[in-house]
Amino acid sequence: MKGLSLKIGAFNYSNIVLLVMMVCIRCGRSSIVHPVILIPGAGGNQLEARLSKHYKPTSLICNRWYPLNKDQDGWYRIWFEPSVILAPFTDCFAQRMMLHFDPLLDDYCNAPGVQTRVPHFGSTQSMLYLDPYLKHISAYMAPLVDSLQQIGYVEGETLFGAPYDFRYGLAAQGHPSKVGSKYLQDLKTLIEDASASNGGKQVILVSHSLGGLFTLQLLNRNPPSWRQKFIKHFLALSAPWGGAVDEVLTFASGNTLGVPLVDPLRVRAEQRSSESNLWLLPNPMFFGGTKPLVITENRNYTASDIPDFLKDIGFPEGVLPYETRIVPLVRNVEAPEVDVTCVMGAGVRTPESLIYWDGDFDKQPEMVYGDGDGTVNMVSLMGLQSLWGSEKNQSLKVIKVGGVSHMEILKDEAALDVVIGEINKLNSFSYRPPDHAEKVSEI
Ligand SMILES: *[C@@H]1O[C@H](CO)[C@@H](O)[C@H](O)[C@H]1NC(C)=O
Numbered sequence: 362m363k364g365l366s367l368k369i370g371a372f373n374y375s376n377i378v379l380l381v382m383m384v385c386i387r388c389g390r391s392s393i394v395h396p397v398i399l400i401p402g403a404g405g406n407q408l409e410a411r412l413s414k415h416y417k418p419t420s421l422i423c424n425r426w427y428p429l430n431k432d433q434d435g436w437y438r439i440w441f442e443p444s445v446i447l448a449p450f451t452d453c454f455a456q457r458m459m460l461h462f463d464p465l466l467d468d469y470c471n472a473p474g475v476q477t478r479v480p481h482f483g484s485t486q487s488m489l490y491l492d493p494y495l496k497h498i499s500a501y502m503a504p505l506v507d508s509l510q511q512i513g514y515v516e517g518e519t520l521f522g523a524p525y526d527f528r529y530g531l532a533a534q535g536h537p538s539k540v541g542s543k544y545l546q547d548l549k550t551l552i553e554d555a556s557a558s559n560g561g562k563q564v565i566l567v568s569h570s571l572g573g574l575f576t577l578q579l580l581n582r583n584p585p586s587w588r589q590k591f592i593k594h595f596l597a598l599s600a601p602w603g604g605a606v607d608e609v610l611t612f613a614s615g616n617t618l619g620v621p622l623v624d625p626l627r628v629r630a631e632q633r634s635s636e637s638n639l640w641l642l643p644n645p646m647f648f649g650g651t652k653p654l655v656i657t658e659n660r661n662y663t664a665s666d667i668p669d670f671l672k673d674i675g676f677p678e679g680v681l682p683y684e685t686r687i688v689p690l691v692r693n694v695e696a697p698e699v700d701v702t703c704v705m706g707a708g709v710r711t712p713e714s715l716i717y718w719d720g721d722f723d724k725q726p727e728m729v730y731g732d733g734d735g736t737v738n739m740v741s742l743m744g745l746q747s748l749w750g751s752e753k754n755q756s757l758k759v760i761k762v763g764g765v766s767h768m769e770i771l772k773d774e775a776a777l778d779v780v781i782g783e784i785n786k787l788n789s790f791s792y793r794p795p796d797h798a799e800k801v802s803e804i
């Protein structure tokens with residue numbers, strides 16, 4: 362009898378241990394780690410479109426043959442869809458992706474008769490692969506999401522995504538920016554909900570590229586008490602804090618972003634129409650007013666000459682929104698007093714000046730290269746360090762990963778180790794952020 366009761370007692374005891382362990386594993390995922398929200402870069406998530414009766418196709422092909430597949434309500438994936446590399450379809454695509462600036466409304470809107478939407482807001486689903494049927498060539502956030510899952514993050518519980526319509530940007534205070542402002546509002550709600558469903562833990566924001574500019578605006582447009590309550594850390598990967606010379610090429614001659622076979626001039630008008638592209642032109646605060654970014658026989662253009670440059674390339678419509686909405690926006694890069702870590706590629710040949718000697722912007726230029734991540738110049742990637750280096754209340758850490766490009770930062774093993782290492786540190790109890798700008802570390 363004695364033996365039996367002892368056995369039962371032991372059994373009960375281990376049952377309780379097991380039960381406690383199970384509860385800890387279930388609740389543990391959500392209460393031990395800080396929830397992570399991923400904010401992608403331009404072109405980094407899928408977009409869907411639907412055409413209404415007001416849509417005016419530019420050709421019979423756009424009317425009849427493109428897109429090849431729609432769902433029963435008429436929605437189809439406009440970004441990314443590989444048939445756009447076929448020239449006649451490229452034209453339909455470009456016309457439908459085009460934004461229009463309305464000077465009376467002082468805001469941007471879609472092309473007439475084209476509705477767009479961002480699928481799966483809140484989830485990472487629409488940013489893992491740009492085309493879910495071409496996973497091997499269109500992976501975007503998938504490797505980072507895999508790495509996060511390996512350290513215990515769970516989609517929908519502790520891991521969230523904030524995709525957006527990356528054609529739109531934000532404007533300086535006092536100017537409407539319907540789509541971009543709505544996105545900041547949705548992102549704010551997502552942050553609050555992620556924190557609430559994780560026992561009030563602060564959230565870690567992880568951005569790539571343009572996503573970093575949106576995130577910084579979100580932080581600075583909310584009061585310090587909100588930031589302290591909800592934000593643990595802002596981890597910005599490859600953020601173009603001061604724009605990029607690559608964007609000058611986009612405006613002048615079009616940019617295929619490495620997609621083969623596409624004629625850059627076919628997508629140039631659409632790329633010029635994008636508000637976020639205007640936001641990413643080189644900021645004079647970082648690129649200065651003396652270094653020529655565009656060189657022609659008759660005239661050179663620095664970052665301070667962008668209004669003249671837009672006129673001279675044949676895009677005078679861009680001058681008004683650039684001067685009124687973008688210039689005052691990018692002049693104001695305030696420190697949010699939230700802990701920030703910038704991780705960036707370095708040592709990759711990056712366009713620094715474009716030479717159009719005969720002034721023909723329809724031709725691809727000769728390039729002079731400098732340091733950066735292949736897309737964004739070093740002076741822009743290091744922008745926050747130069748601005749906030751001596752701010753007392755701003756903790757800022759900068760990590761350069763040598764030889765890693767703008768996109769590889771989301772796939773390269775060494776880069777992912779750095780990102781995951783930082784997130785692990787943030788989740789450990791002993792973590793203390795630096796109380797001022799830290800020395801740059803190079804890997
Ligand atoms: C433009 O810049 C180049 C390189 O800095 C310089 O050699 C040239 O003289 C400049 N041209 C003009 C027209 O100012």
Ligand SMILES: *[C@@H]1O[C@H](CO)[C@@H](O)[C@H](O)[C@H]1NC(C)=O
Pocket residue numbers: 753754
């Ligand atoms: C730093 O923060 C303290 C306390 O919040 C504040 O009093 C001070 O003005 C801030 N300093 C700067 C340089 O912003």
